[in-house]
Amino acid sequence: MKKFLGIDVGSVSTDIAIIDEKGNIIIGLYLRTAGDPIKAVKDGFFKIKSQFGSDLKIDGVGVTGSARFLIGAVVGADVIKNEITAHAVAGLHYNPKVQTIIEIGGQDSKIIIIRDGIVVDFAMNSVCAAGTGSFLDHQAQRLGIPIEEFGDVALRAQKPVRIAGRCTVFAESDMIHKQQLGHKREDILFGLCEALVRNYLSNVGRGKEILPPILFQGGVAANKGIKVAFERALGTEIIVPPYFSLMGAIGAGLLAQEANIRKSNFKGFDIVDQDITTRGFECKGCSNLCEITNIFIEGKLVARLGGRCGKWEDLEYNPSL
Amino acid sequence: MKITYPPFGDARIAIESFLRDFGHEVIPPPPSTNRTLSIGVKYAPEFACLPLKITLGNYIEAIEKGADTILMLGGIGPCRFGYYAEVQRRILKDLGYDIDWIVLDLSNGWINLFKSIEKVTNRSNIIKVMKVLRLAWEKVLAIDEIEKISRRARPFERYKGEVDNIIRETHKRLDQANNILKVRQILSEYRETMDEIIDKNSLKDLVKIGIVGEFYVVLDHFTNFEIAKRLGELGVLAENAFYIEDIVRIYLPLFRSKDIDERTRVALPYIRRSVGGEGQRTIAHTIEFAERGFDGVIHLSPFTCMPEIVADGVLEKVSKDYNIQVLTLSIDEQTGLAGITTRIEAFIDMLKTKKRRRIAV
Ligand code: SF4
Numbered sequence: 149m150k151k152f153l154g155i156d157v158g159s160v161s162t163d164i165a166i167i168d169e170k171g172n173i174i175i176g177l178y179l180r181t182a183g184d185p186i187k188a189v190k191d192g193f194f195k196i197k198s199q200f201g202s203d204l205k206i207d208g209v210g211v212t213g214s215a216r217f218l219i220g221a222v223v224g225a226d227v228i229k230n231e232i233t234a235h236a237v238a239g240l241h242y243n244p245k246v247q248t249i250i251e252i253g254g255q256d257s258k259i260i261i262i263r264d265g266i267v268v269d270f271a272m273n274s275v276c277a278a279g280t281g282s283f284l285d286h287q288a289q290r291l292g293i294p295i296e297e298f299g300d301v302a303l304r305a306q307k308p309v310r311i312a313g314r315c316t317v318f319a320e321s322d323m324i325h326k327q328q329l330g331h332k333r334e335d336i337l338f339g340l341c342e343a344l345v346r347n348y349l350s351n352v353g354r355g356k357e358i359l360p361p362i363l364f365q366g367g368v369a370a371n372k373g374i375k376v377a378f379e380r381a382l383g384t385e386i387i388v389p390p391y392f393s394l395m396g397a398i399g400a401g402l403l404a405q406e407a408n409i410r411k412s413n414f415k416g417f418d419i420v421d422q423d424i425t426t427r428g429f430e431c432k433g434c435s436n437l438c439e440i441t442n443i444f445i446e447g448k449l450v451a452r453l454g455g456r457c458g459k460w461e462d463l464e465y466n467p468s469l
Numbered sequence: 470m471k472i473t474y475p476p477f478g479d480a481r482i483a484i485e486s487f488l489r490d491f492g493h494e495v496i497p498p499p500p501s502t503n504r505t506l507s508i509g510v511k512y513a514p515e516f517a518c519l520p521l522k523i524t525l526g527n528y529i530e531a532i533e534k535g536a537d538t539i540l541m542l543g544g545i546g547p548c549r550f551g552y553y554a555e556v557q558r559r560i561l562k563d564l565g566y567d568i569d570w571i572v573l574d575l576s577n578g579w580i581n582l583f584k585s586i587e588k589v590t591n592r593s594n595i596i597k598v599m600k601v602l603r604l605a606w607e608k609v610l611a612i613d614e615i616e617k618i619s620r621r622a623r624p625f626e627r628y629k630g631e632v633d634n635i636i637r638e639t640h641k642r643l644d645q646a647n648n649i650l651k652v653r654q655i656l657s658e659y660r661e662t663m664d665e666i667i668d669k670n671s672l673k674d675l676v677k678i679g680i681v682g683e684f685y686v687v688l689d690h691f692t693n694f695e696i697a698k699r700l701g702e703l704g705v706l707a708e709n710a711f712y713i714e715d716i717v718r719i720y721l722p723l724f725r726s727k728d729i730d731e732r733t734r735v736a737l738p739y740i741r742r743s744v745g746g747e748g749q750r751t752i753a754h755t756i757e758f759a760e761r762g763f764d765g766v767i768h769l770s771p772f773t774c775m776p777e778i779v780a781d782g783v784l785e786k787v788s789k790d791y792n793i794q795v796l797t798l799s800i801d802e803q804t805g806l807a808g809i810t811t812r813i814e815a816f817i818d819m820l821k822t823k824k825r826r827r828i829a830v
């Protein structure tokens with residue numbers, strides 16, 4: 149059975165999945181990026197290595213997420229794709245009839261509209277935090293509730309409180325106000341879920357025809373309160389796939405499989421034991437002043453990223469600066 | 470007098486050419502960088518539109534290089550563009566820069582306009598004026614042609630940056646060209662070089678994307694994250710709704726052509742009256758691309774730009790009515806390259822899949 153590795157490196161989390169050629173998950177890992185995507189990937193590889201040994205053969209590697217170019221170069225990716233395509237591919241694999249994908253992660257949120265198995269429209273929001281996981285994290289912390297329990301507590305709400313505000317700052321101040329008025333914690337929590345859903349639908353979802361089947365993907369899908377709030381707002385069932393938080397990674401793996409690679413570029417799981425460093429500099433070759441990142445493995449230059457022109461892609465190119 | 474000007478895209482070559490030919494010492498603003506943007510953002514009012522901020526940064530960087538006079542257009546309403554010169558003048562004054570402005574204000578009466586023109590032309594006689602303008606105009610046409618051809622060549626580049634290298638060389642020569650024949654010769658040599666790169670048989674199979682929106686953002690490579698280049702490198706044929714020539718024809722009454730209003734007419738069912746900037750034209754251009762069978766349209770809109778916000782409001786309907794996919798990219802100083810790249814890539818993935826399916830059926 150062939151095996152494919154998918155990696156989704158976002159600013160908050162790094163997800164890794166190994167799938168077989170039917171798309172079944174062999175292993176799925178969820179790690180914190182914590183500002184160092186290379187370390188996150190290494191941690192993940194370490195776990196894989198200790199579970200399967202280092203000769204686990206991989207037949208193709210796909211990388212997605214905001215640090216996809218960096219990690220793609222480090223691990224030797226065969227396919228490097230944007231998150232929207234990756235999520236769509238994974239959603240379609242899980243449910244070929246899907247018409248809408250709602251994806252809410254730690255730093256951004258997306259909506260993908262699918263008809264007859266192809267993406268026909270999408271939107272993405274990365275500016276406003278009010279529609280993302282970090283907003284919930286923050287509020288949970290403020291209310292002293294572990295984020296894992298957020299959803300369950302919220303579902304106990306009897307009289308959800310309406311939290312006003314289209315942006316984090318307003319929502320937060322309104323929440324504090326409601327807290328002072330003596331509203332129950334669960335009512336406030338469900339109110340927050342509804343506020344997030346409202347924000348999502350009026351921002352990311354604006355003008356989109358949201359038809360079922362609807363998949364809810366991304367880390368925030370763990371929160372049952374949000375799922376229910378979506379169901380109430382849309383008046384239809386929301387499906388949360390079992391590997392909701394790994395869908396980006398799964399999609400990347402599936403894309404690697406679809407690409408039909410004869411021989412993978414994968415550098416192997418042994419890179420965990422290698423010294424990987426990056427060194428950046430500003431190219432003064434022209435007014436673009438590109439930030440070039442040199443990637444070294446064991447002191448050897450293996451890739452360069454960031455130049456708008458092609459000149460740094462040739463690794464031999466090394467003017468004595 | 471050391472004169473500078475608001476640069477946008479490659480228009481600088483033509484602007485410099487005619488200022489020089491009128492005998493001015495020109496201090497071109499250094500090419501825009503993130504520093505330019507941060508300077509502009511720092512000193513401009515927060516809600517000012519992006520082009521105002523960037524050009525303000527351009528002026529300050531040119532002043533640092535010794536410029537003491539700024540040439541600018543003014544009075545073109547009804548969007549904020551008409552106030553740019555005034556707003557920027559006050560900001561520079563408050564910052565303590567002692568700068569002369571030559572504002573070609575089109576709303577301030579002929580006498581004032583004439584006085585400004587006299588300053589620009591350095592009191593040259595009419596024959597000289599005509600000659601200089603003619604050459605500058607020829608350069609505008611050449612710059613546009615270079616850009617248009619490059620869009621067809623980039624998807625077939627043999628190595629990354631090939632087309633840009635050729636353009637850079639061609640621009641340098643164009644800048645030096647001192648007569649019309651020379652300009653035409655440079656252009657035809659450029660055309661030949663590009664012809665070798667373009668794979669004519671495959672052109673029709675490429676995904677085609679039209680670019681519409683506010684003129685500065687559409688034409689200024691720095692501001693729009695070099696969108697044309699990115700699309701080309703992704704194997705897409707990207708055409709603009711307009712180039713520099715069109716903008717001159719739209720905004721300078723002397724060159725104004727009737728076709729412009731004619732071309733805007735299809736937008737009337739959606740936006741009845743002019744809302745300034747490119748608002749109405751954005752709609753008209755989107756419809757045009759749809760009717761020409763393009764696969765998609767990318768709409769570039771500076772954040773807080775009123776005309777484009779109006780356009781954005783009806784684009785959804787236009788997109789449905791004419792069955793064309795539209796991706797709106799709102800651009801401001803906080804726009805990150807990563808977000809833009811992801812959206813563009815996903816948009817193209819989507820259009821490519823659709824196209825493949827259409828061909829298969
Ligand atoms: S990498 Fe190329 S485009 Fe970027 S600054 Fe250097 S020369 Fe210019």
Ligand code: SF4
Nearest residue numbers: 518548549550746774
């Ligand atoms: S069209 Fe928009 S961005 Fe351009 S000047 Fe007017 S308001 Fe500003």
